Amino acid sequence: MDFYFGLAQLIGVHTLLGLSAYIVLLTGQVSLAQAGFFAVGAYTAGMLTVLAGWHVVPALGVSALTGASVACAVGFPALRVKGLMLVIATLAFGEGVRLFFFNFDYQVAKGQIKVGPLGGEGFRQIRFFPENGWETGEVMLFIWVFVVAAMALLWWFDRSRYGTVLRAVGEDELAAQSVGINLTAVKVSAMTVGGAIAGVGGGLYAHYTTHIEHASFNILVATFAIAYPIVGGLRNVFGTLLAVIFVQGFLVEGLRFLGDWRNLLFGALIVLAMNLRPSGILGRRRA
Amino acid sequence: MLELKSLSRHFGGVRAVDGLDLEVQDGQIFGLIGPNGSGKSTTVNMITGLFAPTAGTILFRGRDIGALPTHLRLRDGIARTFQNIRLFGQLSVWQNLWVAQNSAADQARLGFFARWLGGQGRVREEIGRLLEFSGLAHKQDELAANLAFGEQRRLELARALAARPKLLLLDEPAAGMNSEEIGQLRERILKLRADGVTILLVEHVMELVMGVTDRIAVLNFGQKIAEGSPAEIQADPAVRKAYLGGAAA
Secondary structure (H helix, E strand, C coil): CHHHHHHHHHHHHHHHHHHHHHHHHHCCCCCCCHHHHHHHHHHHHHHHHHCCCCCHHHHHHHHHHHHHHHHHHHHHHHCCCCHHHHHHHHHHHHHHHHHHHHCCECCEEECCEEECCEHHHEECCCCHHHHCCCCHHHHHHHHHHHHHHHHHHHHHHHHCHHHHHHHHHHHCHHHHHHCCCCHHHHHHHHHHHHHHHHHHHHHHHHHHHCCECHHHHCHHHHHHHHHHHHHHCCCCHHHHHHHHHHHHHHHHHHCHHHCCHHHHHHHHHHHHHHHHCCCCCCCCCCC | CEEEEEEEEEECCEEEEEEEEEEECCCCEEEEECCCCCCHHHHHHHHHCCCCCCEEEEEECCEECCCCCHHHHHHHCEEECCCCCCCCCCCEHHHHHHCCCCCHHHHHHCCHHHHHHCCHHHHHHHHHHHHHHHCCHHHCCCEHHHCCHHHHHHHHHHHHHCCCCCEEEEECCCCCCCHHHHHHHHHHHHHHHHCCCEEEEECCCHHHHHHHCCEEEEEECCEEEEEECHHHHHHCHHHHHHHHCHHHC
16 A cells, blocks of 8 residues: 555645646746755754754745745746757756755754765755654645646636736747736736745655655756656646646556666657647646 | 828838828827828828838827837837737737736836746736726636637737827728728727727728718828818718729719
8 A cells, every 4th residue: 555655645745836837837837946946945844844843844934935935046047048048058057956956965864863964965854753653644635735736726826817927928038028917927926826836846745755866856857857847748637637647656666577668668658648638638728 | 199290211212101291180090091002001000100212201299209119119118019910829818918918007007027027926916807898808828829810810909009199190091801890990990989998990991981980091002192071081082092093983
């Protein structure tokens, strides 16, 4: 049973990662910065519970705020460029964050051992859940509370004028600004909301794995983040969830018996899925 | 209402608009005509802020708006339609009008929260009026991309009107329309004027221009070659020359 709980935890965290890219993608922007916000959230929450002794819930709140602030700060300069330039700019940011944590040491003594981020060694002993006796199943439920909350938030946005404006910007920026939409404000706001969601996702990730390091936030994670909403389609938030289940549940776990051949098939299956459903698993939105 | 003073826009060595002076009076329907590539659309793009002028000033209601970004010019009351229709194709007709609710009046009427995160109820009446005006009420849930050509033109006009404009820039609104549709467009334009909207009409279709405008300016190679009433313009030898080539003069 623990295996399925573990998988559900992973799917939950990756759904948050995908949702953070989903809202940015609605405005037509492909951002590879989401892994960076995810990393910032992970280290923030980890340091708050381990070094400052906080409860995990307020720590996740601070993760959300940190993720949002960093995303907002990155959004202003980055969203001035579009298309491939934006991809490169956000990729550079994500790698910058990763290299920052690769070099980031901040350890304090806690009883016999020293805890805290230790550069390339990573940040071990993020043991809030085991120390407080949370079972795997409980941790999973805890994670899913946040996943459901994030999905509900974005679902509500999609029903509101804000969400519709995001889609309008994604379709035609020139027309959007000509009907009075402030492109910068709209894009940066989407990035900020995405940053908050990725921050929470990162905080949860740090706590259920108990060990994070710079390599947990590499380009592959950034690619996954953007792949989920693309594979799932932008019709609504469930597309992203389905894509995470398809990729993490079916492709990564389900094909494990194939050994090293899995990775080969993995890419091929994503290409096949995109060919069968060119506008995502859930397809285009129909009004 | 609108005053352009020696407005210029150069693209490299091409002088798309070159020292254009223009004054549109309150309540006027002002026609801007000229052969292809004479700088009409460039002028519209400068007035709405999509292009920055190379030189010159744009005064809107006495105020220099040259430095304002596009979305703020709209809030001041300048709305437009595009020569090549630019709707949000994957949004419904209703949603196309919904996202365009950005006028200063809308901002004053609804709080930030209601404007952005409120549901559709708050603006139903306003959007209903626009749908009625454009004859699209029965298509409100249709995707904009699925509309017929003439319907798309009507929706784009309605979307511009959602801004409650004081000045409306119509960039070739009759392109591709048949006579009957042009007649309907003419009725709509006259009705807008009666409602107090000033209109700058950029158009090729003389049937429409000559019938509704109070005053016309003719552009050729980025410069104004004539200005006057429709009758004066039709009689002007320089205009005939620009349209029909050297021999006609």
